[in-house]
Amino acid sequence: MSTRALFGNYKLRPPFPRLQPSLDSVTDLAPGDLDPRRWGTTAIHRCSVCDRPMEHVGLQQMWISLRVATDVLPLLVNACSSACVAALPSGAHDYIPTPHKGVRVDQPPSDWG
Template sequence: MIRGNHRDDASDRAPGRRASPRDCSCFDQTRPRPRARVGFHTEQQDTSAPGWRHLLELVDEAVADGREEFRPLAELTPEERRQVITLPAGIARLTAVKHLVLYGSNLVRIPPAIGGMTSLEEFTPYTSYRLHWFPYEITRCRKLTRSTVSTRALYGNYKVRPPFPRLRPSPDSAAERDPSNRDPRRWGTTDAHRCSVCDRVIEQDGPHQAWISLRVATDVLPLLVNACSPACVAALPAGAQDYIPTPHRGGLVDQPASDYD
């Protein structure tokens, strides 16, 4: 992961806006100039941070009152928002939420638990410029029909075609096989306990990872699959039109030309 500030999509920010703490320089989001390699964000969530504890309280409140729209970041202070780099697994309990708004977040990953938000119809992580991919489990949100995503920030997006992080083979050490200790530098996620495809528990020889770009609601999203077996990877659908047509492992893989070449 390369740290620093990136230049945002010019259509997403006002002229002269200074880079904020949520910006990054994983790849240039303004012009087609793909890099040979990119990596996952390596930050891990500080669960002792006030922003994280406040977020947990907001999730509990939303579950209790059954609200249909959830805008948790709007209720955090700017400092608290900077402290939140993912969402808690408890979002799976938000089964009444129809619209999830994460506008301008500092998130670097979304947990697979989003697949439990079965009423979700609209997803708005717009201007979350450090959010480059999504979990395959988001495809379980069968009612999801509308999304607003800053697509230039996504791996493989049609505008600038940045590369995907190269996925490594299945673990070969005891530490790497520990499902409670997933290192995001290696896996991209800290939560890969159940198969993205069949929902079975992932055994110690997994996960078997793959990338696939699929249309989810309004946008084509790069989805990270954590599968329990090669058979589940083989069962994935074809990729979206004008994207890599089959599941792949990232790295130096051929992509269609950018529409902005």
């Protein structure tokens, strides 16, 4: 895997894809709303944070950059509530410090200037 190609990479800072606004209920989704090219998945069954089923709760998708072994990876979080979003850890050092919805967000300066 080339970490330079990842969203938010510290060398190039490519922008994160824009995530859709939070939904009141997963049942609000139309059949094409979980198109993998748009949402990154074909189905969302459980909360990424608390592991509860996502049947009757709101869907909140957020990006977060976390250290995994020696690399920092952009992770897509599918949270069931604002409380689960608030429970997420801080982003990796020199990356976006909080969960976000993507696109052009303030990032620390890149190493290549």
